[in-house]
Amino acid sequence: MMIAFAKRFLLAPLMVAVVASACQNPAHNTNDNLQLSLEFVDKQLADAVTQIKVLADSVPTDRLPRTFQGDSSVFSNTSWWTSGFYPGSLLYLYEYSGDEELLELAKDKLSILEKEKYNKGTHDLGFMLYCSFGNALRLTGDTAAYREILLTGAESLITRYNPTVKAIRSWEGWTYPVIIDNMMNLEFLTQASKLSGDSKYRDIAVTHANTTMVNHYRPDYSSYHVIDYNPEDGSIVGRKTAQGAFDESAWARGQAWGLYGYVMMFRETGDKAYLEFAEHVAAFLLNHPNMPDDLVPYWDFDAPGLSAESPYAAHYKTNRDASAAAIMASALIELSTFTEGAEGDEYLHSAERILEGLSAAPYKAELGTNGGFILKYSVGSIPHNSEIDVPLTYADYYYIEALMRYRRLLDGKPVVG
Ligand code: GLY
Numbered sequence: 001m002m003i004a005f006a007k008r009f010l011l012a013p014l015m016v017a018v019v020a021s022a023c024q025n026p027a028h029n030t031n032d033n034l035q036l037s038l039e040f041v042d043k044q045l046a047d048a049v050t051q052i053k054v055l056a057d058s059v060p061t062d063r064l065p066r067t068f069q070g071d072s073s074v075f076s077n078t079s080w081w082t083s084g085f086y087p088g089s090l091l092y093l094y095e096y097s098g099d100e101e102l103l104e105l106a107k108d109k110l111s112i113l114e115k116e117k118y119n120k121g122t123h124d125l126g127f128m129l130y131c132s133f134g135n136a137l138r139l140t141g142d143t144a145a146y147r148e149i150l151l152t153g154a155e156s157l158i159t160r161y162n163p164t165v166k167a168i169r170s171w172e173g174w175t176y177p178v179i180i181d182n183m184m185n186l187e188f189l190t191q192a193s194k195l196s197g198d199s200k201y202r203d204i205a206v207t208h209a210n211t212t213m214v215n216h217y218r219p220d221y222s223s224y225h226v227i228d229y230n231p232e233d234g235s236i237v238g239r240k241t242a243q244g245a246f247d248e249s250a251w252a253r254g255q256a257w258g259l260y261g262y263v264m265m266f267r268e269t270g271d272k273a274y275l276e277f278a279e280h281v282a283a284f285l286l287n288h289p290n291m292p293d294d295l296v297p298y299w300d301f302d303a304p305g306l307s308a309e310s311p312y313a314a315h316y317k318t319n320r321d322a323s324a325a326a327i328m329a330s331a332l333i334e335l336s337t338f339t340e341g342a343e344g345d346e347y348l349h350s351a352e353r354i355l356e357g358l359s360a361a362p363y364k365a366e367l368g369t370n371g372g373f374i375l376k377y378s379v380g381s382i383p384h385n386s387e388i389d390v391p392l393t394y395a396d397y398y399y400i401e402a403l404m405r406y407r408r409l410l411d412g413k414p415v416v417g
Pocket of ligand 1: 243
């Protein structure tokens with residue numbers, strides 16, 4: 001979206017009335033503290049069910065939805081990094097609605113996705129297999145169907161770990177590139193340890209998270225996109241970007257991946273260092289002078305300040321990334337349950353503001369439009385001139401997840417089931 005939004009203070013009048021809570025984790029957020037109603041959340045989830053059925057009607061049997069561009073749906077094969085999000089969204093919406101049709105649609109896709117458990121050519125197996133099969137196991141309890149798939153996949157993922165670098169390799173090419181996005185694949189490993197009783201997956205996840213904390217982050221708690229290592233000695237050979245505006249910029253989705261990753265690592269390990277780190281990352285995001293008032297970030301936090309010499313300046317100073325906002329909302333909801341006082345309230349109410357914004361025009365599509373995707377105005381990669389101002393399957397997934405997490409708060413339950 002290339003217009004700047006008018007300033008909006010969606011929840012400001014309510015926010016001043018908030019009373020800081022001193023409750024203990026994980027039930028920091030009491031019903032009194034929640035400013036979105038069950039009716040609001042249920043309306044958004046019911047609309048999501050309607051939309052995903054529109055989408056389902058167009059998805060070929062052997063493909064997964066990716067985006068909708070120029071009035072055409074774009075689908076992927078199972079090896080594309082986003083292949084787990086559509087079945088994951090179906091499963092969350094099955095959890096919400098109890099609609100068996102959604103479970104069957106998800107199972108159809110799980111059956112074509114299963115072969116990716118052998119894929120050793122990507123670090124994205126957490127996105128692909130945990131958002132899909134992890135949710136399937138959580139909701140059905142069918143260990144006979146899903147345990148082996150998850151553990152085979154986790155075994156494939158850890159083949160990409162190098163103990164000298166102390167991190168999992170993200171991509172081929174470069175020297176030994178590790179991207180901040182890779183924090184999102186670690187929950188798959190911590191869960192694989194719980195499922196198998198073997199701590200090796202979790203140990204790798206912890207080591208990777210620790211390495212990333214030291215090497216990916218700048219003193220202001222913004223993250224580089226890519227750290228390229230020398231695999232022989234673990235030294236850093238480059239601090240780069242692939243999807244951001246320039247190497248020293250703060251690519252928005254990368255910042256959101258990092259926030260989510262460290263909140264998740266605190267939940268999984270109880271290590272306070274991760275919680276404190278996530279709080280610093282949240283402060284970087286929420287206090288950034290270029291953060292718009294609706295908290296839907298520009299595709300890169302440095303985009304509004306791009307100089308005329310930048311290849312992206314002419315067109316892309318004001319593009320928002322709804323996917324980054326959805327990821328942030330989901331992470332902030334969970335973080336708000338771990339942090340007491342004014343900060344915890346700020347995380348919660350920031351997530352609420354994001355969900356309110358995404359649940360209305362211009363971000364939320366009219367039902368029956370947008371190829372059946374829920375949200376508009378995400379950005380895949382501006383440097384690659386790919387997926388600009390479009391819906392994206394992962395924007396919808398994290399938006400649905402955030403709504404489901406919020407619904408659990410309204411029910412007085414821990415946000416992660
Ligand atoms: N992991 C790729 C992306 O966030 O675009």
